[in-house]
Amino acid sequence: MGLALVxxxxxxxxxxxxxxxxxxxxxxxxxxxxxxTSYVLGNKIRLIKVVLNGFLENVDIDGESYSNVMPSHDFLKDQEIAAVLTYVRKNFTNKAGPVTAAQVKAVRATNKKKA
Structure with missing residues (x-):
């Protein structure tokens, strides 16, 4: 397991x-x-936004509804978010590509402009 995955x-x-x-x-x-799930294996930007913004209401994922609030984790550094999302996308039988700190930084910048 590489350093980023650890x-x-x-x-x-x-x-x-x-x-x-x-x-x-x-x-x-x-x-x-x-x-x-489509959220984990799909669009990286959407996945990054979930970590940065959390969910404040019910969410439907692949035909199932989930009701627990997910808090924002925007206190994590870009590299930490990239590392945890890369870990999730490469574990639990998932086989998806990595998320980079640059991708997280770009989404965070876009988020701030909308706020």
Whole structure:
């Protein structure tokens, strides 16, 4: 496991595991799974926005509804968000490409302009 994935795993265990579980399976109807979902494997910008902004209302993911509020994690540094999202996109049987700190920085900048 590369250094970025080790860092990503550590961040996942600290901030994400409680809701999304050790296996990434989530909690039915509360916290979405991170295993092969369109949010995890799809558009990186949307995934970055989820971490930066959280969810304040119910969300439907791949035909299932989840009701638990996800707080914003915009306090994490760009590199930390990139590391944890890369970890999630490459684990739990997922096989998606990495997220870079530059991608997170660009989304964060766009978010600030809209605020």
């Amino acid at each position: 860092s990503g795993k550590s961040i996942y265990e600290k901030y994400c595991l409680t809701c999304h579980q050790a296996d990434g399976g989530g909690v039915p109807n509360m916290n979405p799974p991170l295993i092969k």
